[in-house]
Amino acid sequence: xxxxxxxxxxxxxxxxxxxxxxxxxxxxxxxxxxxxxxxxxxxxxxxxxxxxxxxxxxxxxxxxxxxxxxxxxxxxxxxxxxxxxxxxxxxxxxxxxxxxxxxxxxxxxxxxxxxxxxxxxxxxxxxxxxxxxxxxxxxxxxxxxxxxxxxxxxxxxxxxxxxxxxxxxxxxxxxxxxxxxxxxxxxxxxxxxxxxxxxxxxxxxxxxxxxxxxxxxxxxxxxxxxxxxxxxxxxxxxxxxxxxxxxxxxxxxxxxxxxxxxxxxxxxxxxxxxxxxxxxxxxxxxxxxxxxxxxxxxxxxxxxxxxxxxxxxxxxxxxxxxxxxxxxxxxxxxxxxxxxxxxxxxxxxxxxxxxxxxxxxxxxxxxxxxxxxxxxxxxxxxxxxx
Numbered sequence: 001x002x003x004x005x006x007x008x009x010x011x012x013x014x015x016x017x018x019x020x021x022x023x024x025x026x027x028x029x030x031x032x033x034x035x036x037x038x039x040x041x042x043x044x045x046x047x048x049x050x051x052x053x054x055x056x057x058x059x060x061x062x063x064x065x066x067x068x069x070x071x072x073x074x075x076x077x078x079x080x081x082x083x084x085x086x087x088x089x090x091x092x093x094x095x096x097x098x099x100x101x102x103x104x105x106x107x108x109x110x111x112x113x114x115x116x117x118x119x120x121x122x123x124x125x126x127x128x129x130x131x132x133x134x135x136x137x138x139x140x141x142x143x144x145x146x147x148x149x150x151x152x153x154x155x156x157x158x159x160x161x162x163x164x165x166x167x168x169x170x171x172x173x174x175x176x177x178x179x180x181x182x183x184x185x186x187x188x189x190x191x192x193x194x195x196x197x198x199x200x201x202x203x204x205x206x207x208x209x210x211x212x213x214x215x216x217x218x219x220x221x222x223x224x225x226x227x228x229x230x231x232x233x234x235x236x237x238x239x240x241x242x243x244x245x246x247x248x249x250x251x252x253x254x255x256x257x258x259x260x261x262x263x264x265x266x267x268x269x270x271x272x273x274x275x276x277x278x279x280x281x282x283x284x285x286x287x288x289x290x291x292x293x294x295x296x297x298x299x300x301x302x303x304x305x306x307x308x309x310x311x312x313x314x315x316x317x318x319x320x321x322x323x324x325x326x327x328x329x330x331x332x333x334x335x336x337x338x339x340x341x342x343x344x345x346x347x348x349x350x351x352x353x354x355x356x357x358x359x360x361x362x363x364x365x366x367x368x369x370x371x372x373x374x375x376x377x378x379x380x381x382x383x384x385x386x
Contacts, residue, residue, distance in 0.1 A: 073274060098219075098289065101252055113250060115265075124148075135208050179210070325354070
């Protein structure tokens with residue numbers, strides 16, 4: 001029996017399919033961090049965020065196994081009940097040390113972190129200003145807060161200054177949101193300029209460093225990418241990319257962290273991270289802190305790819321190749337898969353209309369031969385300039 005609910009779903013799916021915007025989940029077995037089995041022959045993946053290949057590192061897996069044996073597979077409750085197992089404070093201390101902050105608090109995911117942090121810090125009487133290309137979870141947290149909000153043009157500090165001059169005086173508090181490394185374009189936020197503006201207008205700057213920790217600034221993230229640590233008061237990020245596991249965090253002053261622990265709804269009403277996941281993150285941070293040359297490899301590999309194709313210099317492990325329409329990006333992705341490479345097409349609404357793209361991500365263990373073979377294939381097929 002077809003219900004009105006089913007009819008609505010089918011109609012929307014048909015509309016998305018016609019526009020080449022329907023999504024499909026595909027089982028993917030990442031066998032070693034670089035190679036992947038996906039409904040056919042083994043492919044070389046250039047679209048994963050596991051920049052340091054730590055998901056398969058024996059040291060990280062051993063830590064997860066030992067913690068699971070000791071503490072079990074789950075934490076059993078929210079952190080404010082019984083879910084705050086001993087490994088969580090240890091991880092938070094390690095994150096705070098890495099990021100040069102007083103304290104940290106860990107959430108169930110990066111998305112949950114931003115949905116909890118932003119509404120805790122600002123509300124309806126306040127102002128949020130966000131880079132227009134900020135990650136979806138920053139923008140979702142902005143909406144939940146009830147604060148007045150405005151977008152500023154991507155990485156345009158001059159436009160942010162204009163918006164601050166126009167609106168800051170009418171609001172009690174002001175929060176500025178930006179990615180540290182932008183997930184679809186791979187460019188860095190102009191943090192020195194944003195820090196200066198935040199200080200001048202008594203605003204609080206918050207960076208989402210999901211794609212910076214482990215690979216930028218000697219592994220310490222975008223706050224450290226410009227020399228000495230910048231005074232960014234709110235450094236948020238994830239444990240699911242270069243750190244190799246799962247979870248989210250924010251590093252800040254102790255009073256701010258204490259406030260989040262007692263008021264952030266996505267922390268209070270979520271079960272704590274599993275012990276094995278937390279132990280894996282601690283082991284990954286050991287590697288990030290002790291092996292800076294290894295942490296530099298993803299950006300070095302991205303730079304080789306960009307030099308080969310005469311693309312702008314890589315600022316991060318992420319390199320976009322904008323192709324325009326969704327079907328064009330899908331066709332390019334299918335061509336690469338037939339040649340042994342997995343590079344997922346990124347389409348609206350993840351990116352703006354007319355900017356569908358191939359998003360290449362580079363890891364520490366990609367080989368020079370594979371990078372050059374990929375680059376030459378793109379050039380030979382007319383997808384990149386000679």
